[in-house]
Amino acid sequence: MGEETMDLAADATVEVTLRGGLAREGRALASVVPVLRHLLGAQTQGLVSEAILARVRGMVFDCAAQLLAAKGGRDPSARDPDALDALAEGLMADEALLAHCHALAAEGLIAERLMQRHAVDPVLSPLLQELIAAEDPAVASLAMATLAAQSRFVQSQRRMELPLGELPAELFHALTARIADAGAATAGLQAAYDEGASRVGLMARLVGSMRRGALAALGIEHAGLALFATALANATRSARTDAVLSCHEGQSLRLALLLRAAGLMPAAIGRQLLLSDPAARLPEAIGALSAERAAALLAAERPAR
Amino acid sequence: MDQTGTLLGTYGLTDGRDRLLSADAPLAELQERCGGDLPGTLAIPELLALVQQARRMGLRIARSFSAYDGDAEVSAFARIHPLGPDDGGGCEVLVENWQRNPLIPPSAREFADRIDAIDRATAEVSARLDAGQRLQVVSARARDAAFLEAAPLGSLWSELVDLQDITHHQPLHWRLLDGASCRLAGSARDWRVRLIPIGPDPQSPAGFELLLIADAPLAEGGQTDNDQAEVPIDASPARLVGTALTPVLRQPVARIIANAETMRARLAGPLREEYSEYAGTIASAGQHLAAMLDDLADLEVVETPGFSTAKEPVDLADAATRAAGILGVRAQNRETILAVEGARGETIATAEFRRVLQILINLVGNAIAYAPAASTVTISAVPASDGRVAVTVADEGPGVAPEQAERIFDKFERLGRDSDGGKDKGSGLGLYISRRLAEAMGGTLTVGPAPGGGALFRLELPAA
Numbered sequence: 001m002g003e004e005t006m007d008l009a010a011d012a013t014v015e016v017t018l019r020g021g022l023a024r025e026g027r028a029l030a031s032v033v034p035v036l037r038h039l040l041g042a043q044t045q046g047l048v049s050e051a052i053l054a055r056v057r058g059m060v061f062d063c064a065a066q067l068l069a070a071k072g073g074r075d076p077s078a079r080d081p082d083a084l085d086a087l088a089e090g091l092m093a094d095e096a097l098l099a100h101c102h103a104l105a106a107e108g109l110i111a112e113r114l115m116q117r118h119a120v121d122p123v124l125s126p127l128l129q130e131l132i133a134a135e136d137p138a139v140a141s142l143a144m145a146t147l148a149a150q151s152r153f154v155q156s157q158r159r160m161e162l163p164l165g166e167l168p169a170e171l172f173h174a175l176t177a178r179i180a181d182a183g184a185a186t187a188g189l190q191a192a193y194d195e196g197a198s199r200v201g202l203m204a205r206l207v208g209s210m211r212r213g214a215l216a217a218l219g220i221e222h223a224g225l226a227l228f229a230t231a232l233a234n235a236t237r238s239a240r241t242d243a244v245l246s247c248h249e250g251q252s253l254r255l256a257l258l259l260r261a262a263g264l265m266p267a268a269i270g271r272q273l274l275l276s277d278p279a280a281r282l283p284e285a286i287g288a289l290s291a292e293r294a295a296a297l298l299a300a301e302r303p304a305r
Numbered sequence: 306m307d308q309t310g311t312l313l314g315t316y317g318l319t320d321g322r323d324r325l326l327s328a329d330a331p332l333a334e335l336q337e338r339c340g341g342d343l344p345g346t347l348a349i350p351e352l353l354a355l356v357q358q359a360r361r362m363g364l365r366i367a368r369s370f371s372a373y374d375g376d377a378e379v380s381a382f383a384r385i386h387p388l389g390p391d392d393g394g395g396c397e398v399l400v401e402n403w404q405r406n407p408l409i410p411p412s413a414r415e416f417a418d419r420i421d422a423i424d425r426a427t428a429e430v431s432a433r434l435d436a437g438q439r440l441q442v443v444s445a446r447a448r449d450a451a452f453l454e455a456a457p458l459g460s461l462w463s464e465l466v467d468l469q470d471i472t473h474h475q476p477l478h479w480r481l482l483d484g485a486s487c488r489l490a491g492s493a494r495d496w497r498v499r500l501i502p503i504g505p506d507p508q509s510p511a512g513f514e515l516l517l518i519a520d521a522p523l524a525e526g527g528q529t530d531n532d533q534a535e536v537p538i539d540a541s542p543a544r545l546v547g548t549a550l551t552p553v554l555r556q557p558v559a560r561i562i563a564n565a566e567t568m569r570a571r572l573a574g575p576l577r578e579e580y581s582e583y584a585g586t587i588a589s590a591g592q593h594l595a596a597m598l599d600d601l602a603d604l605e606v607v608e609t610p611g612f613s614t615a616k617e618p619v620d621l622a623d624a625a626t627r628a629a630g631i632l633g634v635r636a637q638n639r640e641t642i643l644a645v646e647g648a649r650g651e652t653i654a655t656a657e658f659r660r661v662l663q664i665l666i667n668l669v670g671n672a673i674a675y676a677p678a679a680s681t682v683t684i685s686a687v688p689a690s691d692g693r694v695a696v697t698v699a700d701e702g703p704g705v706a707p708e709q710a711e712r713i714f715d716k717f718e719r720l721g722r723d724s725d726g727g728k729d730k731g732s733g734l735g736l737y738i739s740r741r742l743a744e745a746m747g748g749t750l751t752v753g754p755a756p757g758g759g760a761l762f763r764l765e766l767p768a769a
């Protein structure tokens with residue numbers, strides 16, 4: 001008798017667990033078709049594509065592996081695949097990190113497409129060449145360092161990797177906080193970090209050193225995508241990731257407005273649009289829009305995202 | 306100061322409470338134009354936020370920032386390096402690529418709107434008046450204006466305040482009252498009146514917005530900043546340089562330096578090598594002048610009759626470590642090693658920390674400048690006889706001959722360094738000021754030969 005009641009009770013619990021699990025699996029199945037439709041419907045160059053997914057996943061796993069390595073030192077037991085999966089899963093919940101990785105992956109893919117279609121060198125652009133030959137040794141060495149960093153970036157994108165030191169300070173801080181229990185390792189990572197020596201930091205310094213000449217960097221074919229994005233972000237006070245994503249196909253209106261906000265004339269904007277998105281049409285109205293209004297339009301839209 | 310370091314970068318140092326302790330000319334100028342003091346809390350809003358962020362995360366960050374200096378928008382790129390608690394817990398700030406863009410003056414209407422917005426945001430008393438300037442509703446945020454809230458509604462506002470420089474009988478046309486100054490019974494502050502008409506037709510307004518804006522924030526129970534409390538502001542006419550000359554000269558001198566640096570770096574266009582070198586000479590002479598002004602202001606302070614210092618326990622080992630931390634970059638530029646000896650808590654003097662640090666920075670700075678490159682400067686905190694403690698700074702330079710040992714502390718004594726082609730930026734006042742400071746704290750500052758050759762400066766202070 002007693003045995004039977006216990007069985008019943010156990011059955012009830014089991015059923016609750018099963019029902020929960022079934023519902024979860026059902027949701028996963030149900031989301032397959034919409035996601036599939038999005039991936040299939042989008043061209044290969046969609047904002048979310050298999051290429052982007054693979055790169056983002058690779059970069060997040062690489063970050064997790066670096067964190068684990070820093071924590072475990074040479075201890076081989078720290079190279080535990082389960083721990084790596086767990087940490088990576090935690091990192092994937094970090095929206096800021098995902099957004100950053102997405103922008104990097106997009107930057108790599110856009111640069112690749114620009115090279116195929118318009119022969120824009122992703123590493124050494126004509127502008128960078130000029131800067132390396134600059135008379136001012138400080139600018140020249142900054143440009144050399146930028147060149148090295150950019151070529152490392154292109155390489156690491158191919159390998160779907162992301163060195164921790166390339167993260168912006170906020171993300172780096174958030175990531176290293178995850179292994180805060182390994183005190184010395186965290187301190188070592190933090191001491192080695194220098195945002196100004198990262199690729200994005202170097203680019204920002206280089207564009208800064210061009211002063212008013214930074215206008216010359218507002219041409220993708222002349223500056224290359226990476227410097228172009230930094231210069232555009234700098235001129236419009238927007239995030240560099242926004243500037244990168246505006247060069248994506250289907251984001252041409254954003255790019256046009258950003259360029260207008262940076263003070264470019266409609267003819268010049270049209271030339272840039274032709275490079276970034278050949279299907280794009282330059283809105284007629286852009287010529288009538290003042291730089292301030294363009295900036296205001298962009299600023300008004302930003303909190304909505 | 307290392308020349309290549311200042312080519313594009315401006316160096317500044319903050320402490321653990323985000324006060325700017327020292328800064329090169331352009332940064333110091335911006336700090337002052339933003340309403341800050343040097344030393345004083347960093348007053349450049351975006352830079353302050355970056356410094357706080359770097360300190361909180363303990364990471365070196367590199368970001369651009371911009372600020373408004375009163376005439377133009379300044380934008381620059383800052384690299385911020387947070388220091389450990391042993392080095393003061395503040396940040397090194399390197400600002401590169403300064404750019405000044407004069408703002409396009411807004412249209413008169415935009416400007417008036419902006420002024421109205423600022424006044425609305427800063428007003429401590431705001432009220433609504435009817436067309437006859439009678440109170441409809443009033444709210445006062447400041448304690449010293451609270452009585453206005455008790456005023457009967459419907460009373461004429463101008464009878465509640467004491468309008469200055471207006472002798473006509475009220476009510477006057479609102480345009481004559483807008484911008485007038487007034488005083489309030491029970492408030493020690495001066496107030497400014499704003500009358501903003503309400504309604505579509507400014508010729509016959511349906512009512513007014515009345516704002517009273519005080520000229521200064523309300524003092525909180527008469528307290529002052531701790532650091533300032535030690536040094537009462539001495540407005541005696543004897544302090545001509547520090548109170549009158551330095552503030553006026555700092556800006557033009559800073560501009561001379563900045564423009565000369567621009568020419569030297571050929572930022573304004575190509576220039577022949579010789580002219581670029583001349584510009585470099587102008588810049589370093591300007592820097593000399595700026596340092597001289599600071600020294601003269603210090604000189605005045607120590608020579609003011611009745612100059613005294615605070616008495617507080619000062620850990621000499623701690624002061625030595627901080628001085629080494631502050632001059633770390635300058636030492637690195639000359640590949641000089643700064644060695645600090647002595648354990649914390651063993652040599653405690655009774656003195657004023659700020660002044661001890663000032664003396665040590667002077668001594669260590671001299672040691673770095675005059676000892677050969679790639680040598681070692683040793684700073685030791687040691688106990689001395691007769692209830693005294695000492696801190697010594699030893700270098701590996703040529704040393705000081707016995708007959709020079711006393712003259713070196715004389716005012717404007719530079720021991721033949723004037724012939725150095727203007728490269729040396731000493732005023733000949735540093736050691737004199739240091740000795741006066743040491744004496745004011747009941748101590749002594751002497752020089753002798755160091756054990757390994759070179760000069761050894763010894764600051765002795767009464768022990769705690």
